[in-house]
Amino acid sequence: MSRSTTGTSIAALVRKAELRRERRLLAIAAPAITFVLVFFVLPIGLFLFRSVDNPEVHGSLPRTLTALHQWDRTTLPDEQAFAALVADLRALRGKPELAMLARRLNYDVSGFRSVIIRSGRLAEQGLPPYRKWLIANEPAWGDVTYWGAIRNEASPLTDFYLLAAFDLRRLSNGSIAPASNENALFRDLFARTFWISFTVTVLCLIVGFPVAAVIAHARPKVANLLLILVLLPFWSSLLVRATAWIVLLQDEGLINQALIALGLIARPIRLVFNRIGLTIAMTHVLLPFMILPLYSVLRGIPQGQMRAAASLGAKPVIAFLRVYLPQALPGIVAGSTLVFVISLGYYVAPALVGGPRDQMIGYFVAYFTNSTVNWGMASALGTLLLVIVALIYAALARTIGLERLRAQ
Amino acid sequence: MTCCHGWPARLAMTIALLAFTGPLAAQDSITVVSNGGSIADAQRTAFVVPFTKATGIRVVEDVFNQELAKIRTQVETKNIQWDVVSVTAINEATGCDEGLLEPVDWSRYLDAKQFEGVGGFGKCGVPHNFVSGGLAYDGDKIKDPPKSWADFWDVKKYPGKRGLLYRAEQTLEVALMADGVEPKDVMTILSGPGGVDRAFKKLAEIKPYVHWWKSGDESMQILLSGDVTMTYAWNGRVAAANKANNRNLKIAFAPGHVSGSQIYAIMKGTPKKELAIKYITFAAQPEPQAAFARAISYAPANEAAYKFMTDAEKATLPQGYLDRGSLQSGPVYFNFWLDKGDEVLQRFIKFAAQ
Numbered sequence: 001m002s003r004s005t006t007g008t009s010i011a012a013l014v015r016k017a018e019l020r021r022e023r024r025l026l027a028i029a030a031p032a033i034t035f036v037l038v039f040f041v042l043p044i045g046l047f048l049f050r051s052v053d054n055p056e057v058h059g060s061l062p063r064t065l066t067a068l069h070q071w072d073r074t075t076l077p078d079e080q081a082f083a084a085l086v087a088d089l090r091a092l093r094g095k096p097e098l099a100m101l102a103r104r105l106n107y108d109v110s111g112f113r114s115v116i117i118r119s120g121r122l123a124e125q126g127l128p129p130y131r132k133w134l135i136a137n138e139p140a141w142g143d144v145t146y147w148g149a150i151r152n153e154a155s156p157l158t159d160f161y162l163l164a165a166f167d168l169r170r171l172s173n174g175s176i177a178p179a180s181n182e183n184a185l186f187r188d189l190f191a192r193t194f195w196i197s198f199t200v201t202v203l204c205l206i207v208g209f210p211v212a213a214v215i216a217h218a219r220p221k222v223a224n225l226l227l228i229l230v231l232l233p234f235w236s237s238l239l240v241r242a243t244a245w246i247v248l249l250q251d252e253g254l255i256n257q258a259l260i261a262l263g264l265i266a267r268p269i270r271l272v273f274n275r276i277g278l279t280i281a282m283t284h285v286l287l288p289f290m291i292l293p294l295y296s297v298l299r300g301i302p303q304g305q306m307r308a309a310a311s312l313g314a315k316p317v318i319a320f321l322r323v324y325l326p327q328a329l330p331g332i333v334a335g336s337t338l339v340f341v342i343s344l345g346y347y348v349a350p351a352l353v354g355g356p357r358d359q360m361i362g363y364f365v366a367y368f369t370n371s372t373v374n375w376g377m378a379s380a381l382g383t384l385l386l387v388i389v390a391l392i393y394a395a396l397a398r399t400i401g402l403e404r405l406r407a408q
Numbered sequence: 409m410t411c412c413h414g415w416p417a418r419l420a421m422t423i424a425l426l427a428f429t430g431p432l433a434a435q436d437s438i439t440v441v442s443n444g445g446s447i448a449d450a451q452r453t454a455f456v457v458p459f460t461k462a463t464g465i466r467v468v469e470d471v472f473n474q475e476l477a478k479i480r481t482q483v484e485t486k487n488i489q490w491d492v493v494s495v496t497a498i499n500e501a502t503g504c505d506e507g508l509l510e511p512v513d514w515s516r517y518l519d520a521k522q523f524e525g526v527g528g529f530g531k532c533g534v535p536h537n538f539v540s541g542g543l544a545y546d547g548d549k550i551k552d553p554p555k556s557w558a559d560f561w562d563v564k565k566y567p568g569k570r571g572l573l574y575r576a577e578q579t580l581e582v583a584l585m586a587d588g589v590e591p592k593d594v595m596t597i598l599s600g601p602g603g604v605d606r607a608f609k610k611l612a613e614i615k616p617y618v619h620w621w622k623s624g625d626e627s628m629q630i631l632l633s634g635d636v637t638m639t640y641a642w643n644g645r646v647a648a649a650n651k652a653n654n655r656n657l658k659i660a661f662a663p664g665h666v667s668g669s670q671i672y673a674i675m676k677g678t679p680k681k682e683l684a685i686k687y688i689t690f691a692a693q694p695e696p697q698a699a700f701a702r703a704i705s706y707a708p709a710n711e712a713a714y715k716f717m718t719d720a721e722k723a724t725l726p727q728g729y730l731d732r733g734s735l736q737s738g739p740v741y742f743n744f745w746l747d748k749g750d751e752v753l754q755r756f757i758k759f760a761a762q
Contacts, residue, residue, distance in 0.1 A: 096480055099506055110751040114743050117505075182755045251635050273619060356574060356620050356760035372750060 048386070051379035054158035056104035057150060060097050061088045065154045068147070073173045077147055082130040085141075089116075089123035107374070108149035108160065108170075115140040148172020161380035186364075186381070190388075193360040196278065196350075197343035203283045204290040204339045205332065211287075212294035212331070217303060230291050238285060242352040245281040246272055249353075278354040282346060289342060290335040297331025337396060341389055361385055437466035438683045442494040444471035447670075450703035451494070455536075455691040458699075462690070465683060474499055479508045483676050490675050491684045494536065497737045498746075500671040504532035510674040510681060517689045522712045525730030526669050527737040533673030534692050535709035537700060540667040540726045540733065541578055544631060544641035547656040556663045557586035560638055561614050571630050571639025574620035576756035577745055578666045580607040581734045582640055586614075591664035594734040599744040604752060608759060620760055631657060647705035647724040661729035668736030669709055701725070 026033075058065070063084035071077050092098040098120045106113035119138050127133055135142040152170045153160065163169060163176065167184040171177050178184065215226045233241060248254050249272035256268035271277055301324060309319035347362030361381055368378035440456065442448050448469060456467045470490060472478055476499055482488050495503060503509045509532040514520070523529060526538045543560055545553070554560055560570060573579050584594045584603070587610040597603045619636050621627040627641045628649040646659045672691060674684040690696060697708035698716035707725040708714065714727045726733065735741065 094507060096484075096506060099502070106747060107750065111747045113747050182758065183751060185754055185758050188758075188761070246629075250633055252633055351622060356757070359757075359761070372753075374750070 047375070047379050048383050049379075050375045051161050051383045052157045052159070053376065054104075054153060054156055054160070056097075056101045057153040058156045060092055060101040061085070061150060063088050064150060068151050068154070071147070071151060073148055073151060074144065076131075076142065076144060079129055079131045081147075082134055082141070083128065085119075086123050086126045086130050086134065089120050090126075092120060093124065104153065105146075105149055107164075107376075108153060109145055111140075112146060112149060115146065145172045148174070158376075161376040162383070164377060165380040165384050189359075189361060189364065190384070192358075193344060193385075196275075196282070196358070196360060197340050197346075199279055200282045200286060200343045201290075201336050201340045203279065204286055205336060207283065208287055208290035208294060208335065209328075209332075212291045212298050215291070215295050216298035216301075227295075230288050233285070234288060238348050239352070241285060242281055242349050245277065245284070245353055249277050249280070272353055273355045275354070275358050278350055278358045281349050281353045282343060285349060286339045286342060289338045293334040293338060294328070294331040297334070298328055301327045333396065337393070341392070344385060344389060436464065436683075437468055438491040438680050438687055439468040439470055439489060440492040440494070440687065441470045441472050441490045443474065446704060447494070450700050453703055454696050454700035455687075458696060459687055459690045463686065465686070467687070476503055476506075476508065479503060479675065480506075483508050486677060488675050488678045491678045491680045492687055493673055493675060495533070495671055495673055497530065497535075497668050497671060498742060500530045500533050500673055501737075501742050503673065504530065508676050509533065510676050510678070510684075512674060512685060517685060518692050519712075522694075522710045523692075525711050526667070526707075526709045527735045530669075530671045530673065530737075533671040534688050535669035536672045536688075536691055536697070537670040537704065538667060538707040538709050538726075539670070540643045540661065540665045540707060541573070541582075541640055542643060542659045542661045542665040542726070543638060543663050544627075544646050544657060544659045545638040546631060546634070547658040549634070550637070553658065553660060554638060554663065555660075557582060558588070560663070561586045561610075563614070563617050566637050568617075568637030569619050569630075569635060570614060570617050571619050571621050571627055571636040571641070572614075573627075573640055574622045574760065576753045577749065579611070579640070579756070580604065580752070581666045582664075583607040583610040585664040585734070586610055591732050591734045594664075595738070595740045595744065599740055599748075604748070604755075608755070611759070615760075628657075643707070643724045643726070644705040650724075659724050661726040661732055663732075665726055665729065665733045666736065667726065667733040 064081060067081040067084040068077060071081065089098075092101070098116065102113040102116035102120075105116060115138060119134070119141070122134075122137050140146050149172065152172070152174060160170070164179070165186050167179040167187050168176050169179050211226070211230070215223050215230070218226065246253075250256070251268040251270070253272070255271060256265075259265045260268065271280075305323050306319050309323045310316070314322070344360075345362050346360055347366055350358050350360050351363055365378045365381050365385075368374045368381070440451070442451050448471065452469065456469065459465065460467055472493070474496055479490075479493060482490065493509075495509075500509065504511065511532050514529045514534050518529075518534065520528065523535060526535050529535070543554060543557065547553075550566070554566060559565065563570075572582070580598060581594045584597055584607050585591055587606060589597050598607060619630055619639075621630060621639070624642055624645040627639050628645050630636045631639050631641070632649060632653060632655065641659060643659050646657050649655065650657050672688045674681060674688070678684060691700075692710055694708075694710055694712040695716055697710040697713035701708040701713060702717065702721055705724065707727070708717075711727075711730070714722060714725070717725070
């Protein structure tokens with residue numbers, strides 16, 4: 001009896017001590033966790049929210065939206081809707097919201113911006129019946145496309161940007177249709193981004209694996225030297241490295257000049273500002289991300305095993321495939337995942353050494369953020385990329401096991 | 409100071425003094441805001457220093473990145489910290505429309521004729537600099553200079569690659585010029601029915617030979633290295649590339665150019681409107697204009713400034729060809745690019761990638 005009491009109390013004490021330890025660890029990590037939450041998770045969350053955020057129409061045209069609630073979306077709205085629109089526009093006069101509304105609706109129907117700006121100016125002088133008056137002064141309002149766009153953007157949350165990221169759009173009757181062929185851009189863009197990332201990952205693996213193996217099994221002195229060589233590029237900026245590739249690869253660059261001097265080619269071949277240049281530059285930049293995880297795994301594979309396999313009669317190829325490679329797999333997966341995921345977000349290298357056929361998602365996220373200030377679109381592309389990366393990670397975790405991934 | 413002992417009292421006195429002298433001094437100063445960098449440096453030597461010397465009015469400089477939101481916040485909260493802002497033409501038009509900038513009848517202070525070449529005064533402000541995109545080539549390599557954008561499109565007569573801006577705006581204008589449209593009609597044709605299709609059709613002819621550049625640096629790098637035979641380029645870049653590399657790059661404006669102004673405007677509701685007008689009027693005079701153009705290698709907005717510049721300085725400026733420009737101003741230009749800009753650009757990016 002007394003023994004069991006002591007037993008439970010010891011267990012309780014241990015639990016308590018563990019709890020205290022965990023709490024202390026949490027307290028130590030608290031600044032880091034807070035930092036990550038405040039400066040990383042929160043802003044990213046807010047930015048991702050922009051891909052569905054839709055305050056403009058909802059906030060600026062309340063009367064119009066009420067009037068359009070029962071609208072059939074095929075015939076022109078009635079006088080009541082026109083009167084509501086004029087009232088809303090009058091309320092917006094001279095306010096910055098009018099410009100924001102105009103910009104927002106222009107995403108849906110190009111040309112809507114100036115319709116709104118002009119109507120905002122007109123609204124002051126409007127006289128009933130408003131339907132006849134407004135159409136006479138701004139014929140666009142006689143077209144259901146414009147009314148449909150307002151109705152489509154009625155809700156404070158929208159799927160507009162996410163649909164656009166899939167080259168889809170909503171018609172004025174509310175149904176979803178593919179974007180016009182001339183403007184369908186993003187599916188190709190995603191496919192291209194993935195294809196480039198995949199190519200770079202495979203190349204990094206082909207180039208990086210032997211290097212990692214050599215470093216892993218070299219004498220410590222040699223290994224250290226080789227590791228420094230691998231890490232060296234990390235010490236120079238990405239911009240410098242990309243520019244260096246331009247100097248090397250351009251038509252009058254070193255490589256073309258050397259090939260011409262050797263008589264291998266008569267005229268310079270195009271090596272930069274296209275896919276070749278981009279692939280070379282990205283593989284070079286990302287190689288350390290493949291080599292380092294691989295190296296850490298390969299180092300753990302005992303050399304004796306290969307000799308044992310050989311002594312048991314396995315040919316080198318068989319020994320490699322059946323003894324070495326399975327043990328290297330976690331490193332291959334970790335390195336490939338790292339390189340692939342980093343490649344997906346590449347922006348500087350494609351902009352510098354790629355051509356228009358080689359621009360990736362990152363370029364357009366930056367473009368929509370900085371140049372057109374269409375943050376909804378930038379955010380939608382970012383959200384999509386994030387979801388896809390999460391799916392890839394989940395799939396890998398499922399097939400290979402999270403533990404083995406994390407082990408790296 | 410016999411009344412006051414110890415540092416707290418002295419501190420209080422100092423603060424009181426500052427509080428009194430602050431507003432007094434501020435009355436004779438204005439705040440001028442630009443993009444910063446080399447533009448701010450040029451502004452200082454050409455406008456600010458001589459202005460203070462001539463009038464005794466102190467100029468405080470500030471920097472902004474063309475965010476209209478920053479102007480809007482000050483105007484709406486009536487907490488005006490800036491007086492004169494240097495804005496792009498499109499921001500001037502928008503800001504003026506939205507009541508963020510002060511409308512001024514500049515013909516009362518300046519000779520409107522001297523600014524006609526760059527498209528005249530803005531609705532609110534005065535152009536103070538003029539950026540042109542023209543046909544650039546290496547004068548040492550091409551002996552028979554291209555005379556038109558049609559020549560630029562002629563890859564038989566001038567073999568080799570071409571550089572064009574990786575952007576719909578400016579590039580579509582150039583394409584229409586190559587298709588025989590007079591520069592002054594380009595925006596009307598482009599915004600009219602079938603205009604965009606026509607421009608894309610013309611671009612498709614030369615597309616296999618085009619290197620699309622994304623920055624001014626890149627446009628010069630490809631021309632200097634000989635990767636392209638000719639390129640569309642901004643004139644200040646050509647001047648800078650010549651200076652830095654001791655080269656003989658040329659830029660032709662006669663084939664037609666795409667040009668736009670940087671504009672000085674006054675913040676709506678500033679109590680220093682008169683001083684601001686004084687500053688802008690000063691900056692718009694021929695001599696400061698010439699000094700600014702010299703410092704930054706882009707053209708003066710005031711045509712009378714050209715006579716203060718040497719032939720070498722004028723080599724990359726559009727003097728004499730101001731009527732050959734498609735201007736990045738006016739309602740046709742703004743409405744087209746603000747309404748259709750996104751759509752056309754998306755089409756352009758897809759077109760370039762095919």
